[in-house]
Amino acid sequence: MPELPEVETSRMDLQGFFTGAAVRDCRVLDPRIRVGHPSPPFFRRGQWVGTGIERHGKTLIMGFSQNQEEETEHSGKGEKGFFLLSRFGMSGSWRRVDARLNPPHTHLEIRFSDRTSRLVWVDPRRFGRIEFATVPFSSNLLSRVGPDALSVSASVFEEILRSTSRSLRSALMDQGLLAGIGNIYMAEILFDAGLSPFREGRDLLFREVRVLHASMHSVLRAAIAEGGSTIHSFAREDGRNGGYQKLHLVYGREGQPCPRCGLPVRKVTLEARSLYYCPSCQPPKRSTIRSSSRRDPLEN
Numbered sequence: 001m002p003e004l005p006e007v008e009t010s011r012m013d014l015q016g017f018f019t020g021a022a023v024r025d026c027r028v029l030d031p032r033i034r035v036g037h038p039s040p041p042f043f044r045r046g047q048w049v050g051t052g053i054e055r056h057g058k059t060l061i062m063g064f065s066q067n068q069e070e071e072t073e074h075s076g077k078g079e080k081g082f083f084l085l086s087r088f089g090m091s092g093s094w095r096r097v098d099a100r101l102n103p104p105h106t107h108l109e110i111r112f113s114d115r116t117s118r119l120v121w122v123d124p125r126r127f128g129r130i131e132f133a134t135v136p137f138s139s140n141l142l143s144r145v146g147p148d149a150l151s152v153s154a155s156v157f158e159e160i161l162r163s164t165s166r167s168l169r170s171a172l173m174d175q176g177l178l179a180g181i182g183n184i185y186m187a188e189i190l191f192d193a194g195l196s197p198f199r200e201g202r203d204l205l206f207r208e209v210r211v212l213h214a215s216m217h218s219v220l221r222a223a224i225a226e227g228g229s230t231i232h233s234f235a236r237e238d239g240r241n242g243g244y245q246k247l248h249l250v251y252g253r254e255g256q257p258c259p260r261c262g263l264p265v266r267k268v269t270l271e272a273r274s275l276y277y278c279p280s281c282q283p284p285k286r287s288t289i290r291s292s293s294r295r296d297p298l299e300n
């Protein structure tokens with residue numbers, strides 16, 4: 001499932017192509033993938049241009065504005081700009097393809113009047129969602145998500161961790177608390193920080209919060225530099241795979257020696273998802289009165 005580094009890779013791959021491009025039309029081929037009320041705006045040839053692509057957590061935000069010349073010529077429309085948001089779900093991705101090629105499972109296409117390629121949204125498993133919005137953070141996809149994991153400050157991150165009694169594993173992956181991290185990077189970040197996934201965020205020492213914040217940023221940045229991780233289906237806009245899966249230290253490495261201590265990496269299944277960690281390098285929580293009464297049965 002694409003997480004922050006994969007979505008950021010898509011953003012960087014598409015940014016140059018999309019920015020400044022004259023949009024000819026945008027067609028939703030499968031309406032089931034669309035959420036929210038606003039419909040795609042009516043595209044008159046040459047009316048809209050791509051203004052750039054932003055990202056928040058696992059959501060990509062493509063901006064469109066009216067072509068200035070067109071606006072003068074046909075003034076009084078009242079439409080200034082809109083955004084196309086995409087959440088990748090399990091298998092969604094943007095691909096840049098030639099004029100008449102339609103990859104299987106294409107659910108949306110954007111055509112341009114000054115580009116020979118099109119952008120298509122491909123999603124075999126259809127868990128991804130797209131939404132048209134005039135204000136991105138009032139949309140269904142973004143109105144209830146927390147700060148972006150890559151840009152959150154250390155102090156806000158600490159507030160988030162202190163606000164919940166849930167485990168670090170669960171808190172880091174809760175998009176309502178912090179946007180962008182899923183099962184893969186949660187495991188890699190906690191291993192990098194040397195923190196047990198079962199510890200509670202509110203029990204961390206101040207210095208442990210700072211270490212975790214630094215690990216989160218360094219792991220995410222390293223993954224972005226490698227073009228993200230390709231585990232099942234993630235592919236870049238030209239079909240290339242990411243490279244960070246080769247650098248995973250615990251994720252997917254059950255039974256293999258921990259790169260730090262040599263003991264086997266452990267895998268447990270929680271809520272139908274696999275959790276990978278090193279019980280030796282990520283020791284159970286420090287013993288406190290509060291934590292002793294809610295010890296996780298998986299800890300040792």
Ligand SMILES: [Zn+2]
Nearest residue numbers: 258261278281
């Ligand atoms: Zn270890």
